[in-house]
Amino acid sequence: MFDSIDIALQTSNLQVGFKTRLQNRVLFEPISINLTSGELVCFMGSNGIGKTTLLKTLAGIQAPISGTIKRHQSVAIVLTDKISAGLMTVRDLVTYGRYPYLNWWLTLHDRDRQVIDDAIRQVHLEPIADKLLNQLSDGQLQMTMIAKALAQDANILLLDEPTAHLDLNNRVEIMNLLRKLAQAGKTILVATHELDLALQTADKIWLATPEQTIVTGIPEDLVLNGTFDRVFQLKGFDLKTGKIQHTPYRNIGIQLTGNGPEFLWTKNALERNGFEVVTDATLKVNVSSIEGSVTFQIETNNRHEQFFSIEELLLKLSMPSA
Amino acid sequence: MKRTPSGWVVFIFALVLGVLFFVNVSVGSVSIPFTAIIKGLFYHTGIESEILWQFRLPKALTCLLAGGALATGGLLMQTLFRNPMAGPDVLGLTSGASLFVAVLLLASRYSSLLLIQSTWSVAIAASMGGAMVFLVIISIARYVQDNTALLIVGLMISAATSSFVSVLQFTSQADDLQTFMIWMLGSVGGTNWSELIVLASIIGVGLVLSIALIKDLNGILLGESYALNLGINIKKARVMIVVTTGMMVGVVTAFCGPIAFVGLAVPHLVRLVIPTADHKTLVPAVMLGGAILLLACDLLAQLPGSTHVLPLNAITSLIGAPIVIWMVIKAKRISV
Numbered sequence: 001m002f003d004s005i006d007i008a009l010q011t012s013n014l015q016v017g018f019k020t021r022l023q024n025r026v027l028f029e030p031i032s033i034n035l036t037s038g039e040l041v042c043f044m045g046s047n048g049i050g051k052t053t054l055l056k057t058l059a060g061i062q063a064p065i066s067g068t069i070k071r072h073q074s075v076a077i078v079l080t081d082k083i084s085a086g087l088m089t090v091r092d093l094v095t096y097g098r099y100p101y102l103n104w105w106l107t108l109h110d111r112d113r114q115v116i117d118d119a120i121r122q123v124h125l126e127p128i129a130d131k132l133l134n135q136l137s138d139g140q141l142q143m144t145m146i147a148k149a150l151a152q153d154a155n156i157l158l159l160d161e162p163t164a165h166l167d168l169n170n171r172v173e174i175m176n177l178l179r180k181l182a183q184a185g186k187t188i189l190v191a192t193h194e195l196d197l198a199l200q201t202a203d204k205i206w207l208a209t210p211e212q213t214i215v216t217g218i219p220e221d222l223v224l225n226g227t228f229d230r231v232f233q234l235k236g237f238d239l240k241t242g243k244i245q246h247t248p249y250r251n252i253g254i255q256l257t258g259n260g261p262e263f264l265w266t267k268n269a270l271e272r273n274g275f276e277v278v279t280d281a282t283l284k285v286n287v288s289s290i291e292g293s294v295t296f297q298i299e300t301n302n303r304h305e306q307f308f309s310i311e312e313l314l315l316k317l318s319m320p321s322a
Numbered sequence: 323m324k325r326t327p328s329g330w331v332v333f334i335f336a337l338v339l340g341v342l343f344f345v346n347v348s349v350g351s352v353s354i355p356f357t358a359i360i361k362g363l364f365y366h367t368g369i370e371s372e373i374l375w376q377f378r379l380p381k382a383l384t385c386l387l388a389g390g391a392l393a394t395g396g397l398l399m400q401t402l403f404r405n406p407m408a409g410p411d412v413l414g415l416t417s418g419a420s421l422f423v424a425v426l427l428l429a430s431r432y433s434s435l436l437l438i439q440s441t442w443s444v445a446i447a448a449s450m451g452g453a454m455v456f457l458v459i460i461s462i463a464r465y466v467q468d469n470t471a472l473l474i475v476g477l478m479i480s481a482a483t484s485s486f487v488s489v490l491q492f493t494s495q496a497d498d499l500q501t502f503m504i505w506m507l508g509s510v511g512g513t514n515w516s517e518l519i520v521l522a523s524i525i526g527v528g529l530v531l532s533i534a535l536i537k538d539l540n541g542i543l544l545g546e547s548y549a550l551n552l553g554i555n556i557k558k559a560r561v562m563i564v565v566t567t568g569m570m571v572g573v574v575t576a577f578c579g580p581i582a583f584v585g586l587a588v589p590h591l592v593r594l595v596i597p598t599a600d601h602k603t604l605v606p607a608v609m610l611g612g613a614i615l616l617l618a619c620d621l622l623a624q625l626p627g628s629t630h631v632l633p634l635n636a637i638t639s640l641i642g643a644p645i646v647i648w649m650v651i652k653a654k655r656i657s658v
Contacts, residue, residue, distance in 0.1 A: 061550045077551045084404050085543040085599040086657040092600065096544060099552040104537050106602055132597075134657070152552070 007072060008156050008187040009035040009058065014067035016050065016057040024065050027053055028212045031067070035156065035189060040182035042198035042219075043191040045208025045231070051191040052079070055158045058189070073155035073187065078145045080160050086134035090144050093133060094119050097151025119150040123177065139170035146177065156187045163194055175201045195232070196242070199223065207231055248276035254317075255280055258287030262294050269310045275317065285313070328603040331596050335610040339386075342617045346382045347374065349621060351629040377511070380518050384510040385620045386613045387518075388578050389588075391525045391570035393612020394532050396585030397604060398567045401539045402560065403473050406656050409586035410571040413459050413564065414479030415452045419575040420506065421483040422451030427502045428494035444505065445517070445576040452572035455479055463564050464557070469546075472564075507633035508581040510620055521577050528570035532605050535562055539601040581616070583638040587646050588612045590656060594649045599657075615642065 013030040027050030035041060043051055056062040058069060059077040076097070083093070097119065098112045108116075120129050123143045133141065142162050149157050159178070163171040175197045182188050182203070189206075192198055198205065199219045207215045207222060209231050215222070222228050223239050236245045253276050256267055266287050267277050284299040296307040298316060307313040348359050354370050362371035395410030403412070411417070426447040462475050491499060513521065538559035541549035546556050574581065588611045589604070596607055616638070623637045650656055 056547065059551055061547050075551075077547070079547050081545045081547055083544060084657070086655070087593060087597045087599040088543075096540075096548070096552060099537065099541060099554070102537065104534060106537055106540070134655075 006037050007034050008037045009072065009075070010070040011058070012068050012070075014057070014069060015065040016054050016062070017065050018053075019063075019065060026065055028208070028214060031214055033206070033214060033216065035187050037073075037155070037187050038182055038185050039203040040178055040188045040201060041190070041204045041206055042202035043189055043206040043208070044193070044195070044198060046210075047193075049208045049210075049212075051208065052160050055079075055160050055189070055191055059158050071156070074153070075156045075158060076149035076152040076154035078142075078149050078157070078159040078162055080164065083133060083141075083145075086132060088133050089130050090125055090133070090136070090140075090147075091116065091120065091129045093144050094125075094147045094151050097148040097153075100152065115153060116151050119147040122150060122181075123147040139166050139173070142166065142170075142174060143177075146174070150181075155185070157181070157189070159188070159190045161191055161193065163192060163197065171197060195228070195239075199242075246271045246274070248274055250274040250276075252276065252283065252317075253278040253281040255284045256287070257284065258289075260289065262287045262289050266296065266310060266313075269314060270317075273314055273318070285317075328596050328598060328600075328607070332603065332607050332610065335607055335614065339610050339614050339617070342614055342621070343382055343386065346385065346617045346621050347378045349624060350378055351624070351631075380513050380515060381511045381620070382617065383518055384513045384521065384578060385616045387521055387525045388510060388574045388581060389584055389612035389614070389616025390609040391528060391574050391612070392581060392585040393588035393608045393615070394529060394605065395567040395571045396587075396612075397589040397601075397608045398532060398535070398539070398563050399585075400589055401542055401601070402563045403469050404543065404545075405473065406590065407586075408473070410567055411480070411580070411582075411585065412473060413476040413568060413571070414455045414483065415459075415568055415571050416575050416580045417480040417483040417487075418451040418453075418455030419448035419572065420451070420580055421487055422447040422454075423505055424487045424490045424502055427505070428490045428498050430498070442517075448576035448579075449572060452568070452575055455483075456568040456572060459568070460561065460564060463560055469560070472560075504633075505579045506635075508579040508635040508638075510578050510581075510616070510634060511631070513577050517577055521573055524573040525570055528566050528573075529609060531562065531566040531569075532609075535559065535566065536601045536605055538562070539605070540599075543599055578634075580635075581638065582635050583642050584612055584615055584619075587642045588615055590646060591615070591649060593657070594653050 012032045014032070015026050015030055016028060017024055017026040031054070043055075045051055053062065055077065057064050059075045060069075060071070061077065094116050095108070098108065098116065101112065102108070120126055123146055125140075125143060125147055128136065128140060133144070136144065146159070146162065163174050166174070171194060175194075178188050178190060179201050202219050205217060205219050205222055207227060209215055215227055217227070228234070228239050237243070238245050248271070254270060256263065256270065256277050258266065266285070270277055282300060286297040286299065288295055288297070294308070296310065296313040298305045298307070298313070305316065307316065348354065348356065350373070352373060354362070354373065358370045359374065362368065362374040365371060366375065392410050396408070399408040399410055399412050400406060402408070423444055426443060458479065459472070459476060463472055466472060491502070538554055541552055541554035542556070542559065544552070549556055571585070589608050592604065592607045592611045596603060598604060619634060619637045619641060622641060623632045623634050625632060
């Protein structure tokens with residue numbers, strides 16, 4: 001291939017799974033797929049479909065059942081495996097990244113120390129570099145594992161659910177970090193369940209379908225052509241608007257006026273509580289924000305009422321007389 | 323990984339070991355003055371020199387070697403299985419050795435196995451038993467993917483052999499039983515210089531191999547997947563760790579009997595003193611620590627000022643267990 005410079009990793013007719021004595025358990029149809037340099041790919045699919053196995057096979061930890069993998073660049077992997085050794089500092093764990101380059105006595109050269117320091121800095125771990133692993137939060141541990149993979153000097157990073165069990169802040173931080181690393185030239189494949197984060201950060205999506213194939217594409221294309229809906233069989237989540245679907249069970253239409261985030265969150269609260277926000281209705285709610293204080297006004301025919309929180313507003317609207 | 327403090331602790335360990343070795347040589351049922359010890363070490367004349375060279379030095383050297391070997395074996399097993407409960411005997415080698423020694427000592431009346439009556443017969447029987455279990459374990463280690471499976475196999479072999487030993491004990495004569503029980507209690511006093519040379523050379527190879535395995539041991543701490551991704555040959559490392567431990571534990575059991583506790587406790591004690599998971603520090607520190615503990619236990623077993631000698635196994639556990647409990651309570655946790 002002429003354009004093989006851009007291809008970081010390439011599989012042809014790759015079959016992954018488990019070899020047992022009686023029969024091979026193959027997880028996907030033969031996979032012929034490319035990872036292009038500098039792209040952030042999110043690998044999605046339901047639990048237990050074989051994402052981890054494919055990642056491990058791509059990294060060379062597990063042998064493929066058949067087919068070939070061409071790795072044009074070296075691969076580092078971040079798994080969900082727990083590190084049981086507690087008496088190890090963040091820096092010690094990042095140092096492991098240099099192991100492929102070290103002799104049996106683990107002599108660190110200036111270049112190794114440089115790479116370790118860079119990795120720690122890139123993931124912003126300097127303040128906790130000398131902390132023991134068992135003193136870290138899950139998010140910090142995950143960041144440390146990413147730093148270790150960076151210290152490995154590999155151009156391809158494979159990550160298995162790096163944002164699992166993390167709070168929103170940590171999830172966004174990790175995805176932003178991966179985004180930045182991809183922009184700096186790393187090729188990144190992330191197995192994840194975070195649909196919303198994947199849609200907003202990935203250059204490309206690999207989607208494992210129930211038919212055991214892997215569909216690839218740009219996230220927006222997969223949203224619009226309905227592939228996500230088909231694969232995940234989304235229940236009550238409208239991917240095209242990015243929102244949970246609400247049923248307006250109260251059969252009350254409200255004409256909401258206002259703007260900015262105050263308008264959006266009021267709309268959210270009304271819809272969540274079964275009201276329908278429509279363009280024209282006799283029941284009108286106006287949201288206005290003056291110097292940081294928000295007021296909500298209910299107008300019906302000629303009555304006016306003012307409220308200062310959405311909670312009060314909802315309470316009033318829920319009363320039968322309204 | 324932090325070098326300076328750990329390096330100092332290892333240096334202090336070496337100093338303590340030197341002092342203990344000297345004290346161990348100086349103390350015994352016959353009191354020998356300090357100057358006579360020094361003289362006896364350099365001039366082979368007189369009864370003092372005879373006692374030193376024939377009894378005390380071989381015993382102290384056996385303590386040194388056996389302690390170092392068992393503790394290192396324990397560390398290797400705890401790392402391989404990533405399990406703080408593992409000791410050098412988890413592979414079942416000790417049980418295999420006891421089985422063969424039991425057959426030799428207890429069933430000899432019926433089968434005249436003790437035809438070749440020599441000091442080596444027990445050692446040879448123990449080595450054969452250990453080697454047999456070792457071959458089983460090695461072939462399983464090459465075959466199974468999973469370390470836990472290996473651990474279970476080792477425990478099962480231990481269970482099976484010890485029940486067989488119980489049957490032998492049940493059916494044997496009282497004085498045979500006593501000989502066997504004494505062997506089971508462990509002893510470092512029975513080795514002569516020719517046995518010591520065998521012990522030293524095999525343990526020497528084992529300790530050198532352990533140091534050569536430092537990178538693999540560190541890698542295994544992260545789990546197999548990460549170790550593989552870091553370019554460590556897990557299969558080869560696993561076999562090498564088992565071979566190294568098997569060699570060292572086998573030869574110690576052959577000459578000293580099944581010495582308990584040292585292998586399990588020393589790695590924990592060392593990690594409580596030097597909180598690290600880096601085998602570059604742990605391996606040398608545990609070697610020295612094992613030698614220190616066994617020399618100290620032997621010193622206590624001699625009951626200073628008395629002519630009685632207590633069984634070594636009783637002392638190692640009696641002294642060691644409270645120390646480990648105290649240190650664990652102090653540190654509030656234990657890790658591999």
